[in-house]
Amino acid sequence: xxxxxxCQRNTIHINLFISFMFRAIISLLRNTLxxxxxxxxxxxxxxxxxxxxFIQEGMHWECKLLNTLWQYSLNxxxxxxFVEGLYLH
Numbered sequence: 001x002x003x004x005x006x007c008q009r010n011t012i013h014i015n016l017f018i019s020f021m022f023r024a025i026i027s028l029l030r031n032t033l034x035x036x037x038x039x040x041x042x043x044x045x046x047x048x049x050x051x052x053x054f055i056q057e058g059m060h061w062e063c064k065l066l067n068t069l070w071q072y073s074l075n076x077x078x079x080x081x082f083v084e085g086l087y088l089h
Contacts, residue, residue, distance in 0.1 A: 012087055016080040023073040030070055039063060 035041055036052065040063050044052050 009087065012080070012084055016077075016084055019073065019077045019080045023077050026066075026069050026073045030066060033066065040066075 030037075033040055035044060038044065038052055039054055040060075043055055043058075043060055043063060045055060047053060
């Protein structure tokens with residue numbers, strides 16, 4: 001019944017929109033988890049005058065994972081846009 005919907009154009013479109021959704025989710029996570037777009041709450045401390053200081057000790061794997069997912073979502077998004085352009089060309 002839906003054989004016309006299973007074509008390469010729709011597959012590319014579906015993957016493109018999934019990458020848009022993944023990028024939006026990761027963007028919302030970054031905006032809510034990072035303090036002033038600087039670091040996670042567990043990686044900073046406040047001074048008496050209110051300035052933020054980054055804690056150097058530790059691995060900070062959560063921050064690295066979040067930034068890696070952000071970069072992956074950006075690259076996946078751009079690659080699917082590129083594939084869409086190649087297909088339309």
